[in-house]
Every structure is written in structure tokens, then in C-alpha cells.
Amino acid sequence: MQNFLPILQLPEETEPQSAPRDKLGGLPWGLRSDMWPVCTQCGGSQSLLAQFVHDPVRLDLGRTGRVLNVFQCNHDPGMCENWQGGAGGNACFVVEPEDLLRGLSEQPGDDPEIEFEAFVAEWETHDDGLSSEDARLFFPSDVQPGNADPTGPSMTDFDPTSSTRLGGVPFWIQSPHEAPQGGWTFVGQLDNTISFRRAPTVDHPDVEPDRSRWEGRTHTAIGPNFGDNGVGYIFLKHGGPLPQGWFFWQCA
Template identity: 30%
Template sequence: MTTTLMTYAGPVDERAPVTRTGGVPLVPAGFSWPLCAACSGPMQFLAQLWGTDPGGREAGPALPTEGVLSVFMCQNDPGLCDEWDPSAGGNLALLFPRAGLTAAPVPTEGETLLPETCGIDRTAIDMASYHEARSHWAQAHGRPLEDVLGRLGGVPSWLQHDETPACPTCTQPMSFVAQLEEGRDHRTAINFGGGGCGYAFACAPCGEGSFLWQR
């Protein structure tokens, strides 16, 4: 069994139509920037995950090949908006068709963008364990462990208990899309409570996404 790692591929344009963390989300017409249900402030854009990359490699069966999953999380009052919970309204994952997407207008107030935009390579490692695959890749390439930005597909490596969300439309368990690490530099990293991981899910038939994090 292989594990598909998301490895740091260097900086990319903040509007690049690729899988990346940070930058500006690409969105369909009529998009409104997500607001936190607790504080009413604009959420921070974390990542966009494309069903296929420019080389035609697929993210996995959970994400449509012509789809993009965009992840947002409130950072206006960290820890006070239940932004780790998949249903409290402090985060949001939106599944879009990739055709016709353009850069979203960014709100002028609030914590809306990460300080760094990171390109991502998809690297398959012939190991079932995510943590073993992550360590193996770092050692084999002489790279820091923090250059592994997460994984695509497979089975979540939960830091706590299994929190697979149910689809709000069909009520069935959602499919795992990606696991996100905080990032390669603490000054520009995603805030998952210090050492946490984020987990993105989708229900492709219903066009729904979901997100949560643990530490």
C-alpha cells in the first residue's frame, strides 16, 4: 500500500491554479468570502486541493478530477470560535467545479491569508503508515520533516479519535481527501494549536466538503 505525500515544491504565485497552501482562493462567480459563525469575521484561506494536478495525477477517488476543494478557518480570535470543529461554523471546506474559477476578492479586514504560498508535489511512497512514509521521504531526500505538508487520500492518521464527519446532505460518512500539517515555518504556518493536523473531507455526489483539526 502506498501513501501519497504532499511535499513542499517551493513558492508559487498566490493565484496559481494548482494544489497549494496559502495564496488567494480561486472561486466561481457569485462567491462570497466565508464568515465565521461565532465572531462574524472573515475566515482565513488555508489551502486549495485540485482533483488533478498539471501532470494529470489524481488526488484520489474522494475528490472529482474536475473538482477543487478549498479550505477556510477562522483566525480572528484563535481558540474562541471552535474552529477545530467540523460543524460549529468556525471553518469551512467548499467543493467547486474547476471550470471558470477566478481569484476571489479578498476582504480588507480580518486574518484572511497565510503569510506564504507553498506549491505542492505529490510523492507516492510504498508504505502504508503516513508517519513512516513522511520520515522516510525526509531522510531519503535530505529535507526537513516540515517539508512534508500532508497527505492526499488513503486513511486519516488521527491524532485523537476518529472524527470522520457525516455529509450534511445525505448523512453518509464523508470521504477523506487530505491531511494537512501546520507548515514548514512557524512564522508562516497554519494554526492547528501547535503540532496539530487538519483533515479535509468531501462527499462528491452531494458536492459537500468538511474540515476539522486535532492536536
């Protein structure tokens, strides 16, 4: 199965944002104040984790110009249940191009934390070697009891990357049974480490070299708070006027 890894660049390495772009962190592009999600548990404005634009191969949102937004609450880490899908501590939703304002959104008055910002300069296409049948192993609750072949491959026979990416299958830290059921499709994941696969051309106080060169990355920065070495998972359900989004994370 194909998956797509981002080649990231710092805001200082690119032109100022003038349209929706694939990016991590920062301020969202084009969201009206009434669209900015609020945590239902503490009442605080949530922080943007990522914005991704429709692409028919990489991220099918059903229509050109649509934008997927992923947020979570950062006001009181560990108190609001931002790790749980549907609990109100995070948000994952798609916006039509006609509903986007032309410009970066204004920071809400309660000053939610602004996550480390990095733009996607390009996407690298990879193949994880899994067939469609193999991919079913990563969603065991979708498999009817008795249908699994005990002599066949298992989820542990494969090693998907834990890095931020679109496509492929999830890198589960805990149980795959936490995935939403009933027509939901895994579309991508977010790592709690910002991984640069190309060395930044400018210095940044929060970016450090990765001397291990894990999976070929050159530098890293601290990303979203997903607990201890956590990964966040993005699911979509098509069928309505807009695709529905679902986000949650797991940690070690």
C-alpha cells in the same frame, strides 16, 4: 495504501499563478466575493488553508477542473470553534471550474490573516503498507461491535505520517471517533508545520533549515494554527451535484 506527499516551492521559485494549482495558504484562486466563507461565530472572513485541484487518483472530486477549498477563521484564535467540523469556524467545499474567476481573489475588507503560501511542485507517491482491511482500524466507529478480531492488528501497529498529504489514513492525535460518519471518506490532512522536502533555492525570512531532517525534509515554516502540534483532517462525501467537504483538527 497509496498516499501522496507534496514537494513544496515558494512563490518566488515559480511563475506567477495563472490558473488553479495545488497550494497551501496565500489568497484563493478564482473565488467570487460571495463564495469567500465567513465565520458564523464572529462574522469574520476566514483564511485559506489549502486549495487542491481534482486528480482522478490523488484527489477524486468527480470532474476535471473542480477545486477543493479549505478555510478556517483566524480572527480570534481559541474563541471561534475552528477546530470543529460543522461548527461554522471553518469551511471545506468544492467549486466547479465554470464558477471560478480568472485570477486571485481580492482580500476581503476585514483583512483575514493570509497563511504562509507554498505551491506544490509535484507529488511524491508513497505506500504506507496498509491493506484496505487494515485501514478500517482507523475508523473503529465504522466497525460493528463484535466484528473486530482481538488477536488481529490494531491501529497502534501502524505509523502513518503526520505530514501534510493526500490519501492514506489519518494520523489521529486524539480520538478517531471524531471522524464524520455516514458515507464520508478521508482524503487528506494538513500539518501545522510547512515541510519542504526539497531545499528552497531562494532565501525566505520565515523558512528555516530542519537540522533533524525529519522524514527527509530540509526546511520548515510555521503553518496553520491547529493548537499544539495539530493536524487537520479533510473528508469528502460524494453523491450530490458536488462532493460535500468536512474539515476539523485535533491537537496534543
